[in-house]
Amino acid sequence: EHFTSKTVRRMFIDFFKEKHQHRAVPSSPVRPRGDPSLLFVNAGMNQFKPILLGCADPRSEMASYRRAVNSQKCVRAGGKHNDLEDVGRDVYHHTFFEMLGNWSFGDYFKVEACAMAWHLLTEVYRIPAERLYVSYFSGDAANGLPADEETRQIWLSLGVSPDHVLPFGMMDNFWEMGETGPCGPCTEIHYDHVGSRHAGALINTGSPAVVEIWNLVFMQYSREADGGLRPLPMCSVDTGMGLERLVTVLQGKRSNYDTDLFTPLLSAIHQCSKAPTYRGRTGEEDDGRVDMGYRVVADHIRTLCVCIADGVHPGMTGAELVLRRILRRAVRFSTEVLQAPEGALASLVPTVAHILVRGLIVEIININETQFLASLRQGRRVIDRTLSKMDRDDEFPAPVAWALHHNLGFPLDLIYLMLEERSATLDRLGLERLAARQEKVQGLHLDLQCLAELQSRGVPHTDDSFKYSYSLQQDGTYMFPG
Numbered sequence: 464e465h466f467t468s469k470t471v472r473r474m475f476i477d478f479f480k481e482k483h484q485h486r487a488v489p490s491s492p493v494r495p496r497g498d499p500s501l502l503f504v505n506a507g508m509n510q511f512k513p514i515l516l517g518c519a520d521p522r523s524e525m526a527s528y529r530r531a532v533n534s535q536k537c538v539r540a541g542g543k544h545n546d547l548e549d550v551g552r553d554v555y556h557h558t559f560f561e562m563l564g565n566w567s568f569g570d571y572f573k574v575e576a577c578a579m580a581w582h583l584l585t586e587v588y589r590i591p592a593e594r595l596y597v598s599y600f601s602g603d604a605a606n607g608l609p610a611d612e613e614t615r616q617i618w619l620s621l622g623v624s625p626d627h628v629l630p631f632g633m634m635d636n637f638w639e640m641g642e643t644g645p646c647g648p649c650t651e652i653h654y655d656h657v658g659s660r661h662a663g664a665l666i667n668t669g670s671p672a673v674v675e676i677w678n679l680v681f682m683q684y685s686r687e688a689d690g691g692l693r694p695l696p697m698c699s700v701d702t703g704m705g706l707e708r709l710v711t712v713l714q715g716k717r718s719n720y721d722t723d724l725f726t727p728l729l730s731a732i733h734q735c736s737k738a739p740t741y742r743g744r745t746g747e748e749d750d751g752r753v754d755m756g757y758r759v760v761a762d763h764i765r766t767l768c769v770c771i772a773d774g775v776h777p778g779m780t781g782a783e784l785v786l787r788r789i790l791r792r793a794v795r796f797s798t799e800v801l802q803a804p805e806g807a808l809a810s811l812v813p814t815v816a817h818i819l820v821r822g823l824i825v826e827i828i829n830i831n832e833t834q835f836l837a838s839l840r841q842g843r844r845v846i847d848r849t850l851s852k853m854d855r856d857d858e859f860p861a862p863v864a865w866a867l868h869h870n871l872g873f874p875l876d877l878i879y880l881m882l883e884e885r886s887a888t889l890d891r892l893g894l895e896r897l898a899a900r901q902e903k904v905q906g907l908h909l910d911l912q913c914l915a916e917l918q919s920r921g922v923p924h925t926d927d928s929f930k931y932s933y934s935l936q937q938d939g940t941y942m943f944p945g
């Protein structure tokens with residue numbers, strides 16, 4: 464059975480979506496939106512931070528999520544989670560990687576989260592249980608946190624052998640997003656690449672023989688600016704599994720760089736440089752730093768492609784400065800270590816696009832399509848019903864159009880188009896008036912053109928657009944305040 468990286472990503476999402484009723488949510492861009500505590504998106508949970516903290520706008524679409532699943536583009540090259548120094552030295556830390564994750568927002572908790580993870584790994588991906596180790600939180604007196612004995616029992620009841628269930632402290636088993644923000648005890652799943660009886664002793668030691676693959680965080684606290692822990696209004700589950708590490712396991716490799724996510728890129732680097740062939744397997748047998756050079760260049764060019772595509776350019780401050788540093792490291796390794804000519808880095812872009820961007824784009828389009836299809840059907844019914852009640856000379860009522868836009872996420876240009884196809888005209892003046900009224904009420908400087916523009920440029924609904932309090936009723940009528 465061969466698992467391509469694309470299949471592995473798809474199977475993860477399908478497992479939670481089809482078997483366990485999770486809502487598939489697209490990856491957000493790596494540039495964080497409206498969160499000054501972050502340089503880059505560093506985990507799948509970043510975009511859900513408001514729900515976890517219990518401060519999501521109650522009328523926002525996000526606030527209705529109970530379960531979610533996604534594959535998130537992450538960059539760990541600055542801030543609390545910074546892996547830049549490890550990249551190239553080992554074979555499983557990247558500056559850019561994809562994090563597969565599932566979430567429960569005040570829905571299921573420890574028992575279900577562990578059971579789902581275990582079933583996915585051992586029954587769907589068919590990883591032998593004896594190769595898996597799990598860790599749980601041992602407690603921390605300084606923070607007044609008890610040991611997570613409950614989780615230990617859950618793993619045992621799932622059939623994990625007692626010598627494969629091990630306790631660790633704050634550093635490894637208490638996950639925090641940043642200096643502040645949601646956090647909680649976690650339980651992690653590690654993979655033994657060697658099959659040694661002593662593998663348990665190598666967990667969290669940095670040995671390439673036993674690598675952490677999945678982290679299940681039980682979100683229960685918020686780390687406040689004063690350093691204290693505030694209990695959250697609800698208990699949530701936040702998990703993250705590195706796609707590259709999982710693919711390595713499933714393709715029977717010892718290194719992320721030996722999987723289909725990297726091998727075409729290493730060949731392309733070989734082609735455009737004068738370096739000997741890449742031969743590093745576990746990162747421990749390098750000579751002359753050539754293998755490390757290959758890994759650094761392969762890693763960094765992926766990060767550059769993804770960041771630039773998401774609007775972070777090499778520059779002089781914040782995330783842009785970090786990207787500049789990454790670019791300069793890549794230039795240094797490609798020329799001085801791999802003897803590649805000027806222009807070699809850019810020549811790798813099509814290979815990255817081929818491997819990565821295509822898979823990601825397919826996933827993003829599919830998830831977005833799924834999200835909108837149900838709304839599209841509902842909106843079509845609303846339009847048909849409204850049209851059937853209209854007289855020949857009537858204009859399509861503005862509040863209905865407005866509700867389609869704000870409640871069901873219809874781009875305005877799509878509404879115009881659908882009405883045009885039915886030879887109906889929209890009460891545009893009325894619509895503009897509604898928008899103007901909202902602008903006044905909300906203090907928002909959004910006009911219709913601006914909204915349409917945002918939509919056509921693919922900018923997702925901001926939370927602001929959910930503040931409008933129109934609601935579309937089941938029977939196709941709308942509720943509109945004042």
Ligand code: ATP
Pocket residue numbers: 539546555556557558559560562638675676677678703704705706707708
């Ligand atoms: P590690 O201990 O290996 O540095 P972590 O504990 O910092 O990992 P988490 O914050 O728990 O990682 O993230 C969840 C998962 O994301 C990890 O279990 C791992 O599979 C993956 N991951 C984390 N950092 C990286 C990275 N730099 N490159 C690739 N995958 C990563």
Ligand code: MG
Pocket residue numbers: 546
């Ligand atoms: Mg780490």
Ligand code: MG
Pocket residue numbers: 635675
């Ligand atoms: Mg760790």
Ligand code: MG
Pocket residue numbers: 635651675678
């Ligand atoms: Mg971890």
